[in-house]
Amino acid sequence: MDGNGMQTGGGATWNSLPLGFGIALAQNELAMQRYAGLTEAEKEQIILRCKDAKSKEEMHKIVASLAPDGNVSSLYEGPRTDSGRG
Numbered sequence: 826m827d828g829n830g831m832q833t834g835g836g837a838t839w840n841s842l843p844l845g846f847g848i849a850l851a852q853n854e855l856a857m858q859r860y861a862g863l864t865e866a867e868k869e870q871i872i873l874r875c876k877d878a879k880s881k882e883e884m885h886k887i888v889a890s891l892a893p894d895g896n897v898s899s900l901y902e903g904p905r906t907d908s909g910r911g
Contacts, residue, residue, distance in 0.1 A: 826853040849888040856891035
C-alpha cells in the first residue's frame with residue numbers, strides 16, 4: 826500500500842478502485858462500509874460491474890445497491906428478474 830491509500834481489506838487499497846467507483850463510494854458512507862465488508866471475490870465482481878458501467882448514473886446505481894437495504898447479491902449473480910412483482 827502506498828502512503829495515500831486506505832486498505833479495503835485483503836491488501837487492496839481505495840486507490841486501486843476505478844476512479845468513478847471510488848468517488849461514488851466516497852459520497853455514500855453506508856455503501857463504503859458495506860463494500861469494505863465484502864469478500865475479495867464479491868469486491869472483484871462489483872469492480873467488474875463498475876468497469877462495464879456506461880454512465881455515471883449506472884455507477885451510482887451500483888454503489889447505491891451496496892447500502893444495507895440494497896440487494897448486493899444481484900450485482901454478482903447476474904441480471905435480476907422481477908418476475909414475482911406485478
